[in-house]
Amino acid sequence: MTDELVPDQADAPPAAPPPKDPTEDAAASWLRRVSSSGSTVTVLAFVLALVIGGILIAVVNPAVTAAAHYFFAAPLDTFEAAWTAVSEAYSALFRGAVFDYQADTFAKAIRPLTETMTVATPLIIAALGVAVAFRAGLFNIGGQGQVIMGASLSAYIGFTWHLPAGIACVVALLGGLFAGAVWGGIAGVLKARTGAHEVIVTIMLNYVAISFLAYFLTTEAFRVPGSAEPKSRTVRPEAQLPLLFGSQYRVTWGFVIAILAAVFVWWLMSRSRIGFQYRAVGFNPNASRTAGFSVQRITVYVMLTSGALAGLAGAVQLLGTSKYLTDGIAGTIGFDAITVALLGRSKPLGIFFAGILYGGLSAGGRFMEAVTGTPISIVLVLQALVVLFIAAPSLVRTIFRLPAPDAELKGATA
Structure with missing residues (x-):
């Protein structure tokens, strides 16, 4: 008797999805625009160039090379020497380009x-x-x-x-x-x-x-x-x-x-x-x-x-x-x-x-180069890497898993 009064669930209308929060949509849209913008790609290209340049600085540094000879005996020495070489080089680069915080006067x-x-x-x-x-x-x-x-x-x-x-x-x-x-x-x-x-x-x-x-x-x-x-x-x-x-x-x-x-x-x-x-x-x-x-x-x-x-x-x-x-x-x-x-x-x-x-x-x-002895050719490599990554934005987006611009998505789905 009860089964005859209950309607068939297959004929029932589907439940309405919960309303979307317009604030969340706006935030997601803004985040997508920022992450796919050319300015973001440019900044990340510079970051990639600095990372690769840091690896090169560590490779050519004599202290890092010396510590690498006994890497398996004391691996921390190599990492510490690499960090010291890179941090001192980039610190000197900043001091020579923007602000020398070790100077006597302003x-x-x-x-x-x-x-x-x-x-x-x-x-x-x-x-x-x-x-x-x-x-x-x-x-x-x-x-x-x-x-x-x-x-x-x-x-x-x-x-x-x-x-x-x-x-x-x-x-x-x-x-x-x-x-x-x-x-x-x-x-x-x-x-x-x-x-x-x-x-x-x-x-x-x-x-x-x-x-x-x-x-x-x-x-x-x-x-x-x-x-x-x-x-x-x-x-x-x-x-x-x-x-x-x-x-x-x-x-x-x-x-x-x-x-x-x-x-x-x-x-x-x-x-x-x-x-x-x-x-x-x-x-x-x-x-x-x-x-x-x-x-x-x-x-x-x-x-x-x-x-x-x-x-x-x-x-x-x-x-x-x-x-x-x-x-x-x-x-x-x-x-x-x-x-x-x-x-x-x-x-x-x-x-x-x-x-x-x-x-x-x-x-x-x-x-x-004058302060740390780092070859100035490293700077030329940095400049070349920045240009390389700027010229290949798809590579930067792939490395950092950034979304493609809306124009590229529209072209791909057209």
């Missing part, structure tokens, strides 16, 4: 940070030029030559033209910007008119610029009178970039120029009409051509802009730090700028912090 303690700013200044400006080309679909590998030509013309103006203080510096900076624009524009015109690949052209122009520099330093117009040394005359004080924090530090107003250059590139690429055309051509030149854009003209403009920023970097380096022209005036600024642009993902803010990071590794690496 002024000496912050000097490493100013050295980092000094090294980073031309890198940031040149990397901004490389990034402009990258976002327009072009590969400007000629930053080295553009830096050299910018430094050469700014040096000539700086020690030859007699102009009032301030005006001389501005004119010399504009001269470097102009020389770099011309050198980059050559590749742009050849690309637009003949289809010559900008990578090949800019690489060849690097060698031409190096040869021009070697020639300049043999002429009476550049060389110090009565000297056979390949070195130009010193830039007049009126044309030199003023020091930013006084005579006890080397950082100049070139760092402010680097900040202004980053703001300009942000405005150019994000807010201006010509910047939109740059990005459109880089995204799809065929569609841009259909929309009425002159791809050839924009190609020339992009290379002019990119070269101008690289030339400005050379002028800032010469007028602010070097003060005279030598065959090593550009160092590796043009090539390192490519790395900085990649680290910064071709975004002005990212490039600024990537330049600071790169400058810190360079400045701190020298201090680390």
Whole structure:
């Protein structure tokens, strides 16, 4: 009798799931966005590079090597020696790049940070030029030559033209910007008119610029009178970039120029009409051509802009730090700028912090070598590893088991 009154459970409606807490959904969504963001991948790439670099430091350290010979007898000695070697090396790297907490005075303690700013200044400006080309679909590998030509013309103006203080510096900076624009524009015109690949052209122009520099330093117009040394005359004080924090530090107003250059590139690429055309051509030149854009003209403009920023970097380096022209005036600024642009993902803010990071590794690496005897080549390995992991974000996500970005998930399920 009872069974006839009870309904069949199979016909009963399923129980409703408990309502989800919108707070938990929002927190999970936020956590996913943070863990899959490019900034998180960049930070973790740097962490991976530090871990691998620490292993290399321990391997090449003599104390660790000596303790490893009796590892099975006293394994803790090896681990203690490795920890001491790595901690001292990275501590020295921090002291040489950011803050020397063992210095006698505060002024000496912050000097490493100013050295980092000094090294980073031309890198940031040149990397901004490389990034402009990258976002327009072009590969400007000629930053080295553009830096050299910018430094050469700014040096000539700086020690030859007699102009009032301030005006001389501005004119010399504009001269470097102009020389770099011309050198980059050559590749742009050849690309637009003949289809010559900008990578090949800019690489060849690097060698031409190096040869021009070697020639300049043999002429009476550049060389110090009565000297056979390949070195130009010193830039007049009126044309030199003023020091930013006084005579006890080397950082100049070139760092402010680097900040202004980053703001300009942000405005150019994000807010201006010509910047939109740059990005459109880089995204799809065929569609841009259909929309009425002159791809050839924009190609020339992009290379002019990119070269101008690289030339400005050379002028800032010469007028602010070097003060005279030598065959090593550009160092590796043009090539390192490519790395900085990649680290910064071709975004002005990212490039600024990537330049600071790169400058810190360079400045701190020298201090680390002097204090601990760690080869500075370890710093080069760190830089290379960071670039490697930045260029392979899927590898970083796999190692740390991070979720893929939403765009990749949508593409995989489409």
